[in-house]
Amino acid sequence: MTPTTPGSAQLDTTVTPAQLRVAGDWTLAHYTALKQLSDALHGQYDASTRVDLNGLGALDTAGASLLVELLGSERLGQSTEHPDCTLPAADRALLKTVYGALTDFCVPVKAPQANVGIQLLSRIGRAVDAVWQDTLQLLGFIGLILETLVRGALRPKRWRLTPVVAHIEQTGLDAAPIVALLTFLVGAVVAFLGATVLKSFGASIFTVDLVAFSFLREFGVLLTAILMAGRTASAFTAQIGSMKANEEIDAIRTLGLDPMELLVLPRVLALLVALPMLTFLAMLSGIIGGAVVCALSLDISPAMFLSLLQADIGVQHFLVGMVKAPIFAFLIAAVGCLEGFKVSGSAESVGAHTTSSVVQSIFVVIVLDAVAALFFMEMGW
Template sequence: MTQSHSRFLRSDNDCLHLQGEWVLANYRALCDEIRQFAQKKSSYNTIDFSQLDKLDTAGAEQLCELLTPEQLEDRLDHAVGLSTERDALLRTVARALSTQEAPPKKPNYSVMGDFFARIGGATQRFWDQFLELTAFVGLTLETLFFNMLRPSRWRVTAIVAQIEETAFNAVPIIFLLTFLVGAVIAFLGATILSDFGATIYTVNLVGFSFLREFAVLLTAILMAGRTASAFTAQIGSMKANEEIDALRAQGLNPMLILVIPRVLAMLIAMPMLTFIGMIAGIFGGALVCFWTLDISPTMFIDIFNEDVSIRHFFLGMAKAPIFAFLIAVIGCLQGFKVTGSAQSVGERTTAAVVHSIFIVILLDAMAALFYMEMGW
């Protein structure tokens, strides 16, 4: 690089001459010139600072880029025209850069690698959540077992209040939804079965579907959206306000005070609401059969009693306590996982609903397969 084209650097045999202003304002021009000058790949035993007008840390860092910090410190011992202040500045910058850790190497991006990494992360999160739920279920059962035979610790008032909120206040929505679904099932059954001249079997369709599946499943989904979210919001608000910490400071057990009444209330409420759902769904189907198929209520009841066994009622009701326990436990668990902000309460409430519905549908599918294999 000749003198006419050089603004900051020139070389003379094994001597490197610095000139101009090596400051932050000229940083980009310094980078470009040093990049071009470094292509010579020459070694310089002497550095001449006599023509250097200004120098700051940005210029010192660029000089280290050209020579490496170790080489610069070695050349400073016999540099030309270097003041004490600039010598101290250059040595400080060189030592700082020599002790600085190299930036981590950017990993190579791969679409397939990212895809499998996401699958692995999701699997790990699912496993962690499963372990959390299992541990909390065990803690709940332990608390329930050790306090079942101690009537002095029973919180009857809290249980009754939770039953009122969980069961009685949910009756209208459960009745209306199952009634409408029963009517829809009857309409669909009548439409499809009429092509085969078997509309009379609409009674069997409504009876089997609501006694075995729809009543308990719809009730569980509604309770997951209505009650599990309420449990999470209530306990989460207490967690955010540090009320749970206050209970522990007073020597009280939050599991016994907050979780057990809600779990017991759900265990009582869920079978009641499931039974109401069965009645409402069958009633909706009977109403549609009367209007569209001319099947009188008396005939509907006779066919129902003759073709639909009581076994299906018990098979459907057997799932209600299991669903109730898991919905209540998941709602309470998510409430305890609130970190203290309103956003966390919302996130955990959403998680409680999603997890509850997922568990309910998964267990219902497994129960259906089990019943089928057992011939029930």
Template sequence: MTEPSTPPGSADIEPLAGSRLLRLSGDWTLAHYSRLRLRVTELGNIGGAEVEITQLGKLDTAGAALLLDLLGAERLKQLAPALPVASRALLRTIHFSLQDFCEEEKPPERHIGLELLARIGKTVDTFRQNTLKLLGFIGLILETLAHNLFRPRRWRMTALILHIEQTGLNAAPIVALLTFMVGAVVAFLGATVLATFGATIFTVDLVAFAFLREFAVLLTAILMAGRTASAFTAQIGSMQANEEIDAIRTLGLDPIELLVLPRVLALLVSLPMLTFIGMLAGISGGAVVCAVVLDISPARFLGLVQNDIGIQHFLVGMLKAPVFAFLIAAIGCLEGLKVTGSAASVGAHTTSSVVQSIFVVILLDAVAALFFMEIGY
């Protein structure tokens, strides 16, 4: 025997004393969806009409969704006890599914002034957090250094010499070339401007003063920030992404002692030497321009430098070199340890280490210039 078929779904409005009666009947299934969808659209808001659903036949997900659109979740919840258990469960499932996957309302647009203040606040908070992390990391480096200072067996001499070669020896040609060219440019500009006042002889003092106090150490530190800090971040970051640093800790070794300390000490050795090379190269570039443009012989150039420029200007430049070296190495290593397990994270933190290093170098150089100027040194 075949099961008797029920009529297709329908939704009819009948008059009722003082109100209206919405009678739902038949099969509300996918086979009748198009016609039922049109009927639901025609009925629109049924308001306070009474609803009769006892004559409903078969119900599937398509029909249940239409009933939810027509009656609403609250109204349908009140009428559900009149339906079979399977139909009630289906309606409840469809209701929850529509709630889970409904499109979220777009938040109202914020005022541009509030958005600007929010971004400034976020930037300041990020700067504060990065500063605290850097200070904590510097303390950890100093603690590890003090712990191993009088334990020669724990010194990593092979790694130290390797990093000195990579950060110092390999960087010497580019530092010398850059400072030589900048020295020549400074001398040419000085000679051009000072010629207006008939004081071209002071071009010698300008070049020597600028490179001994500022340009040599600043240009060298910026080069190291772009060249060495990024290399430190990429090296340590790749190890962090590949879980090699976790393996080092598992073996009972200290990553700070094994990876960070040799790099910091190497840059502490390399940057002062590169700064000295930069001083010599920058003054040499100025001497070449003075000899060609101003007819000041190298012997006279050196004599003027010796007579007019005090030793304190050389000491100021050399004193800033180890401070810059320590901070550049610390920032590079810290950003490497922040890397998560992806290549994109390595690139992002490498960029961050370069930006932070250059920012810190220029900021400290400005503070140091003001300090030495105030104390008259």
């Protein structure tokens, strides 16, 4: 193994002009000592000082960077190109590369940080623009669904009844137990709270009206729609999104088939049938839950509960709740299918759009329910 000689740099003032003699191994192993030597020699020579590199031994990138720091890129370039320089070509190339890199390097300029208020307004603006773009896409997709539905109505042979029945089973029958259980419990809770509050006014009997009004007009359809938004819209997005990621939708178009007619329309029709049925089941379950609490806590028998229900509650309250069910069903199916078509091609995209479909569906359902409640109240229905 060849012994290493620590690098050195000495300023020879016995000759005129003065000469800086560089010798030894300028490598990473001697970096600490060479750095101290470089700092000590800094400022002891001027532009007229010559540099002698003929005694230089081994050289690596660390040593080359110290030589550039000690001598400067311009002086080092002149020294390596001097006719008397016997430095090997490989070392000359290394020095040239290092001082070229250090010369070209510049510290990146940090972008000025915007004001917090400007950043907040910018984020709000981007969010509003995103909501507007999503709204336009949803309206366009709804128009495309309606156009496909009208074309299909004029051609009964193209109706796909088997997928519609299969989706009715998935979205309706399979969801019936959870809808019934949830609304039963919510009906019991509403009756219990109503009885607790109305008891202090001696009006516990009106708990029957409270349960019936709330479930026939609002809670039945709203709870069912929210459950369908979380259960069915996400399923539609995941199913269509997986097909989009696997390029199955492109294959469907290649075969000359319409993805709207094949994938979207059966799901929309199925939910248009399933959601009103589930809404009716939710109304019954909620009222039954309230009747159980009334029977156990208020001594209101089932027969008395039904007589009060028949005397005080008109059929228009039932119709107000049911008329909203098809609208919610159509929008939930449209949002779920649209987000599925937005999937790009990765599993992450499928998850992101599935989450987005649930959020958008619930948001649309609640907003429309609030608008409908105000409309019906103003109309006196």
